[in-house]
Amino acid sequence: MTAGIVIAGAGHAGGAAAAALRQFGYKGTITLVGEEPIPPYQRPPLSKAWLKGEATAESLALRPERFYTQQNIQTRLSTTVTAIDRSGHQVQLSDHTAIPYEKLILALGARPRRLPLPGFTLPGVLELRTAADADRLKAAIHPGTRIAIIGGGYIGLEAAASVRALGAEAFVLEREPRLLARVASEPLSAFFHAAHTAHGVAIHVNTQVVGLKGEGRVEAVLLADGTELPCDAALVGVGAIPNEEIAAAAGLECRHGVVVDAQARTADPDIFAIGDLTQRPLSLYNRTGRLESVPNALEQARQAAACITGRPAPSPEVPWFWSDQYDIKLQIAGLPFDVARLVIRGDPTSGAFAVFHLDAEGHVQCVESVNTPAEFMAGRLLIQKRKAIDAAALADQTTNLKELAA
Amino acid sequence: MPKITFIEYNGTAHTVEVEEGLSVMEAAVNNGVPGIDADCGGACACATCHVYVDAAWEAKTGEKNESEAAMISFANGVEPNSRLSCQIKVTAELDGLVVRMPAGQH
Numbered sequence: 245m246t247a248g249i250v251i252a253g254a255g256h257a258g259g260a261a262a263a264a265l266r267q268f269g270y271k272g273t274i275t276l277v278g279e280e281p282i283p284p285y286q287r288p289p290l291s292k293a294w295l296k297g298e299a300t301a302e303s304l305a306l307r308p309e310r311f312y313t314q315q316n317i318q319t320r321l322s323t324t325v326t327a328i329d330r331s332g333h334q335v336q337l338s339d340h341t342a343i344p345y346e347k348l349i350l351a352l353g354a355r356p357r358r359l360p361l362p363g364f365t366l367p368g369v370l371e372l373r374t375a376a377d378a379d380r381l382k383a384a385i386h387p388g389t390r391i392a393i394i395g396g397g398y399i400g401l402e403a404a405a406s407v408r409a410l411g412a413e414a415f416v417l418e419r420e421p422r423l424l425a426r427v428a429s430e431p432l433s434a435f436f437h438a439a440h441t442a443h444g445v446a447i448h449v450n451t452q453v454v455g456l457k458g459e460g461r462v463e464a465v466l467l468a469d470g471t472e473l474p475c476d477a478a479l480v481g482v483g484a485i486p487n488e489e490i491a492a493a494a495g496l497e498c499r500h501g502v503v504v505d506a507q508a509r510t511a512d513p514d515i516f517a518i519g520d521l522t523q524r525p526l527s528l529y530n531r532t533g534r535l536e537s538v539p540n541a542l543e544q545a546r547q548a549a550a551c552i553t554g555r556p557a558p559s560p561e562v563p564w565f566w567s568d569q570y571d572i573k574l575q576i577a578g579l580p581f582d583v584a585r586l587v588i589r590g591d592p593t594s595g596a597f598a599v600f601h602l603d604a605e606g607h608v609q610c611v612e613s614v615n616t617p618a619e620f621m622a623g624r625l626l627i628q629k630r631k632a633i634d635a636a637a638l639a640d641q642t643t644n645l646k647e648l649a650a
Numbered sequence: 651m652p653k654i655t656f657i658e659y660n661g662t663a664h665t666v667e668v669e670e671g672l673s674v675m676e677a678a679v680n681n682g683v684p685g686i687d688a689d690c691g692g693a694c695a696c697a698t699c700h701v702y703v704d705a706a707w708e709a710k711t712g713e714k715n716e717s718e719a720a721m722i723s724f725a726n727g728v729e730p731n732s733r734l735s736c737q738i739k740v741t742a743e744l745d746g747l748v749v750r751m752p753a754g755q756h
Contacts, residue, residue, distance in 0.1 A: 267684045286691045306691075308680050315682055539689050539696070561756055566695040573717070575695055617717050621697065621724030646723065 246272055247344035249552065250335055252325040253351035253487075254278025256287060257519030257541035259306045261349050264549035266315045275318040275343055277325055277335070280374055283309060288538060290378040291402035292568055295385070296409050304375065325352075328494035330512060347514050349548050350491055350502060354484035354520040354536060359394070363456030363466075368477045372399050373484070384477035387411035392465045392475035394453055396423035398567050399481035401436060404445045405569040415446035415473065417453050417465065429580065429599050432612045435592050436569070443570055484536060486521045499523050501534040507557050508548040516551070518544035527560045528627065529581045529609070537565045562627045564620075571595075575620035578610035578627040587635045589619060598623065606632035618645055625649040652745035656701075658685045659753045668740050674749065675699040675736035685751035692736040697721045698756065699735040700728075701749040711738050711747070727752045 249265060251258045254276045262276050278284070284306040293299035302308070312319050320337065327336040334344045356371040358364065370381050381403065385391060389412045393400040396418030407414040416423070422433040423440075437447055452468035456478055464472045488498040496510050497503040501523030508516045508524075519541035526533050543561045550558055564577040572595070584604040590597030598619035601610040607630050611623025622645035626633060629649070637643045651667040654677050658664070668677035678686040678699075687698035694717055703711050708731055714722065718737045722728055735749065 263682060266682060288691065288693070306679075307682075311680060311682060538691070542687070542689050558756065564696070566690060566693060568693065573695070616720075617694075618720040618723065621721055625724060649724070 247333065247346045248273025248275065249347045249349065250325075250343055250345040251276045251349045251351055252335060252490075253353055253519070253521070254280065254284050254319065254321065255351060255353045255519065255541070256284060256306065256538055257353070257521075257545050258349070258351035259284025260542050260545035261351060261518060261548055262317045263307065263311075263315070264546050265552065266317070268549050268553040268555055270549070270553050272346070273318065274316070275320060276312075277320045277323050277337065277343075279322070279324045280376070281322045282375065283307070283312060283319055283321065285375060286538075287373070288566075290375060291372055291399055292406060294375070294378050295382055295403065295406040297382075301375075325490060328490055328496075328515070330494055330515070333514065345514070347516065347552050349508075350510075350515065350517040350521060351519050351541075351545075352487040352490070352521045354486045356480065357483045357485050359453070359480060359482060361453065361455045363458065363462065364480070366456055366458050366462045367460065368458065368462035369456060370477060370479050372403060372479060372481060381477070381479060385410050385412045389413065389476040390415070390474060392417065392462075392473060392478040394465070394478060394480045395482040396420070396425075396447070396449070397427065397481055397483070398424070400479065401440065402567060402569055403479055403481070404440060405443065408443050408445060409570075413444075415448065415475075416440070417451045417467075417473075418447070418449045419452055421450050423447065423449065428576075429586055429601065429612060431586065431588060431592060431597075431599050432574075432614070435597075435614060436572075439570060439572060484520065486534065488521060491517065491521075499532075503532075504544070506547070506560065507551040508544045509551060516548040518548050526563070526579065526581075528562065528630075529579055531581065533579070535563055537563065539564050562624050564624060571615075573615050573617070575613045575617065576610065577613075577620055577624035578608065580610040583609055585635065587639050589639055589641060590616060600638055602633075602635060606635065608633065622646070622649040652740055652742060652747070654740070654744070655746075655748045656683045656685065657748065657750045659751050670740050670742060672740050673736050674701070674738040674740060674744075674747070675734075677740060678735065685755070686735060687755040688736060690736075694718055694721065694734060694737060697725045697734060700725045700752050700755060701733055701735045702729055702752070703731045703733050703738075704748040704750070705731065707744070707747050707749075710743050725752070726754065 502517040613620035
């Protein structure tokens with residue numbers, strides 16, 4: 245038996261890579277090493293169905309436990325890779341053992357960014373990345389409790405929606421002038437601001453948090469202007485940083501993410517990196533970037549598995565993302581680079597509309613669709629095709645999208 | 651448990667047993683059946699679990715909802731019997747269901 249493949253990280257990316265390798269016919273040993281005590285699961289429901297008690301551990305699991313036995317995938321859970329020995333082709337594990345590899349796939353993910361502010365280590369200060377995090381958050385949410393949400397990004401807003409669904413109070417504190425400032429257009433920010441306000445979430449933008457206070461447990465958020473906002477728990481969702489330390493220590497190039505090519509290869513021919521961890525080519529946009537999304541993790545898992553099994557490289561996919569809040573289904577395709585103008589199709593006040601981001605030549609770069617799945621699909625196609633389109637026709641809801649995208 | 655047969659684009663058939671209440675997509679994913687990607691995990695957000703339902707089963711698998719219909723109309727190789735398999739719930743009535751996969755999901 246050869247050394248086979250070691251996958252470091254058993255999140256969505258690592259789990260998908262293991263499954264893709266078997267699907268593509270890889271017959272050697274596959275070892276999936278993960279820090280968490282459970283096999284790979286879906287993180288997106290943690291802030292939504294899981295928090296609301298509408299999901300079970302089984303429905304969260306990426307695949308049932310028997311899958312790993314049936315597919316002969318070894319799992320080493322509650323275990324981390326602590327070092328990569330590139331010349332010796334082995335990884336050191338936290339239990340002081342080592343495992344050899346022929347090919348290594350790094351799927352180490354990212355971790356929530358922590359704020360170096362007073363009081364942020366108090367009990368009741370929570371983050372949301374893992375199922376264990378979600379359970380702690382869930383335990384803090386009861387009818388009438390007040391949950392402070394620090395950071396008006398997707399994690400914070402999805403959690404706010406779930407907090408409201410559970411009958412608790414939520415307020416969101418955002419440093420920037422608008423919600424989703426780094427990740428969404430102004431019309432979308434405005435829409436979500438209004439939607440959350442209508443559901444009873446207090447939104448504070450342009451608001452600088454300077455600390456948390458409490459006796460033995462968080463009791464209030466302190467703002468720069470001296471205001472104290474009482475709370476029973478605080479959820480911090482202010483971005484994530486890639487877990488690239490062991491890759492950097494092994495001499496692999498890291499630039500806010502492990503640098504990989506379009507087949508998820510690092511500069512070491514025997515080491516791949518996938519998912520939130522990577523700084524990857526964004527071929528449609530002629531740049532590189534780090535994407536934090538399930539589709540990105542799955543695309544790169546397929547790239548690595550295809551490369552290792554000698555399959556043709558899959559064609560590049562349009563990056564995309566989704567979020568569910570209340571009855572709002574948000575789907576975003578593409579990335580808003582080089583945007584010259586926004587075209588809104590549909591009326592935001594109706595609750596169903598899409599924002600198309602066009603470059604100077606009229607190519608769709610990105611589409612943000614709210615309860616308009618056809619616009620999302622058409623936008624995704626248009627982004628892929630790099631076809632210049634007429635903004636007025638796009639904005640006109642009588643224009644047939646299928647014909648426009650054809 | 652109901653049995654479902656998935657036929658890959660290349661003709662390879664996979665018959666799996668699946669608990670009632672799961673979706674047809676989950677039946678494929680949980681058993682490692684190739685050809686169904688299901689990137690969004692069943693949120694009806696991605697159209698990467700596209701299948702063709704054999705004519706004999708179209709009535710029993712029910713109607714597409716508005717969102718599914720909008721998504722699938724843009725999928726590659728869409729046909730009148732195209733469905734998103736995450737939106738078909740497995741019931742005892744679907745024992746013996748046969749679905750076919752398109753050339754690709756992306």
